[in-house]
Amino acid sequence: MSKSNNVYKDAYNRCLRLLDESRSLPSEPELGTLLGVSRTTVRSILARMEETELIDWNKRNKTVLRAPQPEDFFPEEETDSLAEIIERSFMRRLLAGGAEAGMQINELELAREIGVGTTSVREFLIRFSRFGLIEKRRNSHWVLKGFTRAFALELTEIREMFELRSAAAFAALPEDSAVWADLDRLEGEHRQLASQIATRFNEFSELDERFHRLIHRASHNRFIVDFYDVIAMIFHYHYQWNKAEERQRNEVAVQEHLAYIAALRSRDPGKVDAACRKHLKSARQTLLSSIPEGRQAQPA
Amino acid sequence: MSKSNNVYKDAYNRCLRLLDESRSLPSEPELGTLLGVSRTTVRSILARMEETELIDWNKRNKTVLRAPQPEDFFPEEETDSLAEIIERSFMRRLLAGGAEAGMQINELELAREIGVGTTSVREFLIRFSRFGLIEKRRNSHWVLKGFTRAFALELTEIREMFELRSAAAFAALPEDSAVWADLDRLEGEHRQLASQIATRFNEFSELDERFHRLIHRASHNRFIVDFYDVIAMIFHYHYQWNKAEERQRNEVAVQEHLAYIAALRSRDPGKVDAACRKHLKSARQTLLSSIPEGRQAQPA
DNA sequence: AAAATGTTTTTTCCCGATAAAAGACATTAC
DNA sequence: GTAATGTCTTTTATCGGGAAAAAACATTTT
Numbered sequence: 001m002s003k004s005n006n007v008y009k010d011a012y013n014r015c016l017r018l019l020d021e022s023r024s025l026p027s028e029p030e031l032g033t034l035l036g037v038s039r040t041t042v043r044s045i046l047a048r049m050e051e052t053e054l055i056d057w058n059k060r061n062k063t064v065l066r067a068p069q070p071e072d073f074f075p076e077e078e079t080d081s082l083a084e085i086i087e088r089s090f091m092r093r094l095l096a097g098g099a100e101a102g103m104q105i106n107e108l109e110l111a112r113e114i115g116v117g118t119t120s121v122r123e124f125l126i127r128f129s130r131f132g133l134i135e136k137r138r139n140s141h142w143v144l145k146g147f148t149r150a151f152a153l154e155l156t157e158i159r160e161m162f163e164l165r166s167a168a169a170f171a172a173l174p175e176d177s178a179v180w181a182d183l184d185r186l187e188g189e190h191r192q193l194a195s196q197i198a199t200r201f202n203e204f205s206e207l208d209e210r211f212h213r214l215i216h217r218a219s220h221n222r223f224i225v226d227f228y229d230v231i232a233m234i235f236h237y238h239y240q241w242n243k244a245e246e247r248q249r250n251e252v253a254v255q256e257h258l259a260y261i262a263a264l265r266s267r268d269p270g271k272v273d274a275a276c277r278k279h280l281k282s283a284r285q286t287l288l289s290s291i292p293e294g295r296q297a298q299p300a
Numbered sequence: 301m302s303k304s305n306n307v308y309k310d311a312y313n314r315c316l317r318l319l320d321e322s323r324s325l326p327s328e329p330e331l332g333t334l335l336g337v338s339r340t341t342v343r344s345i346l347a348r349m350e351e352t353e354l355i356d357w358n359k360r361n362k363t364v365l366r367a368p369q370p371e372d373f374f375p376e377e378e379t380d381s382l383a384e385i386i387e388r389s390f391m392r393r394l395l396a397g398g399a400e401a402g403m404q405i406n407e408l409e410l411a412r413e414i415g416v417g418t419t420s421v422r423e424f425l426i427r428f429s430r431f432g433l434i435e436k437r438r439n440s441h442w443v444l445k446g447f448t449r450a451f452a453l454e455l456t457e458i459r460e461m462f463e464l465r466s467a468a469a470f471a472a473l474p475e476d477s478a479v480w481a482d483l484d485r486l487e488g489e490h491r492q493l494a495s496q497i498a499t500r501f502n503e504f505s506e507l508d509e510r511f512h513r514l515i516h517r518a519s520h521n522r523f524i525v526d527f528y529d530v531i532a533m534i535f536h537y538h539y540q541w542n543k544a545e546e547r548q549r550n551e552v553a554v555q556e557h558l559a560y561i562a563a564l565r566s567r568d569p570g571k572v573d574a575a576c577r578k579h580l581k582s583a584r585q586t587l588l589s590s591i592p593e594g595r596q597a598q599p600a
Numbered sequence: 601a602a603a604a605t606g607t608t609t610t611t612t613c614c615c616g617a618t619a620a621a622a623g624a625c626a627t628t629a630c
Numbered sequence: 631g632t633a634a635t636g637t638c639t640t641t642t643a644t645c646g647g648g649a650a651a652a653a654a655c656a657t658t659t660t
Binding site: 007119122123126127130132139145151154155157158161165220221222223224226227230 | 455458
């Protein structure tokens with residue numbers, strides 16, 4: 001079976017949404033850039049759209065014939081990459097419980113369970129290992145270190161070190177740096193969200209990530225920037241399966257972000273440090289409080 | 301061809317050295333622990349030793365018949381794991397020159413050049429990517445970011461942050477902690493090396509790594525401990541192909557380590573901080589001075 | 601009965617093969 | 631002559647298979 005064509009399917013679906021917006025499609029290279037795929041894939045998409053009579057395709061002319069129907073779309077689950085599928089499966093097992101520290105991880109078993117080849121699982125585990133949750137025994141199995149309180153503490157220790165430094169660097173950026181405009185835009189989005197927090201609280205995670213990544217980028221240090229991947233991954237999955245107090249939690253965080261943004265804009269190192277510390281402290285508290293000390297196995 | 305038996309060959313060679321020291325060999329499980337391999341591999345080793353009449357093997361009795369000769373050993377190059385072979389080849393290309401930032405890395409080409417399968421190369425690149433020197437374009441090639449001055453600065457920035465914190469944690473460890481004995485032992489080795497620095501200066505790298513790892517471990521933070529892998533890798537390869545001033549460099553470093561150790565033992569935070577900073581500063585200088593700013597391609 | 605040896609099963613490591621996707625080259629249209 | 635389309639080549643992503651190594655199970659020895 002070798003390789004699934006999820007890139008094509010995903011791009012096809014996204015291309016369908018483009019159809020709604022215009023009478024005709026741009027050139028092949030342009031479409032490629034727009035969808036983030038190669039021209040080869042673009043041409044496959046166009047070929048199918050012609051076949052299903054969505055468009056009339058003749059060289060440069062790509063006229064839209066009809067609006068796409070729900071059944072024109074490929075099913076969502078066929079648009080995920082193998083890596084995403086494996087990651088989700090793995091994280092579910094890890095966080096849903098029954099995953100005690102010290103437990104062995106078996107590549108073959110995982111592969112069979114998810115229904116993929118061992119190579120993909122191996123590659124996933126190698127990539128995943130940088131998050132510090134698993135460890136390889138050479139020529140042998142992987143060992144699960146577990147999503148424990150110790151892990152959360154070690155993670156937040158580094159996070160705080162890095163973010164304080166990045167925030168200080170951010171505040172020291174020259175007035176004419178482009179980041180200030182980015183910050184303005186983010187502040188606007190925060191205010192918007194704050195005013196509709198009752199209904200839109202679940203949109204916070206995504207905004208949170210963009211905000212912290214902007215700050216981290218000011219460090220101009222790849223190790224700091226890359227470390228945010230660990231944090232983002234943990235937050236993404238952890239909160240996806242742990243919705244307790246989500247609204248309350250996010251409401252507080254939005255306000256802290258706004259204070260943090262104001263401090264950054266003041267460019268006063270003392271204020272930045274204080275606002276940053278305050279937010280990080282509550283983020284740590286939130287994370288820690290969701291990890292019961294005597295973590296027990298629970299059915300998924 | 302699937303898998304080379306380098307584990308067996310390497311363990312076999314190490315087992316030969318054991319033969320010199322005693323008249324007979326211990327039990328199979330004991331040998332396994334000693335050599336760090338499974339009993340399956342131990343039995344293969346014993347079988348061959350019997351065949352080449354190095355030992356007489358009858359169940360529990362494994363009597364040494366003769367001393368191993370040079371020709372009994374497997375050639376060194378057959379004892380390396382594929383991962384080591386790939387890493388070495390790759391690092392040679394990277395550091396020997398001709399590896400400009402922005403250059404594309406081609407899995408297939410690399411695999412052909414080294415004479416291994418693509419899977420192994422892919423796995424290596426994924427593992428290697430955490431060092432921050434390469435980056436993956438999804439569904440496409442890898443991009444080399446290059447061993448540049450910027451890289452060295454970003455690396456040392458984190459290193460300094462982490463080591464200062466670890467050193468402070470180290471000094472705060474209780475009097476009865478086992479680390480003080482480890483430190484004593486390391487100090488002894490440093491003094492030994494210092495007194496024979498003229499001839500043994502090339503043994504410093506290994507001591508250096510053990511010393512810094514001991515300190516980093518005091519942080520009790522897996523991210524800090526793991527980060528030392530990046531530093532160790534860079535130092536290992538970089539200095540392996542850049543021997544300028546090696547003796548002078550190491551002589552200074554040994555003295556700095558001794559001062560650093562004394563500061564740790566004083567448990568005075570101010571002294572620790574000062575000694576640590578001093579050593580890190582000169583380490584950074586050394587690394588930076590070996591990276592010419594306008595780095596040019598040079599034949600290997 | 602504890603610990604070794606003997607035997608069998610499972611898992612890891614690595615390759616070659618193949619479809620998907622990207623990329624390069626050749627040709628045509630504007 | 632620039633930028634598109636058309637065609638061909640190369641590379642990546644993934645699988646299944648097979649030897650090496652580990653691990654599990656069964657049997658013997660002390």
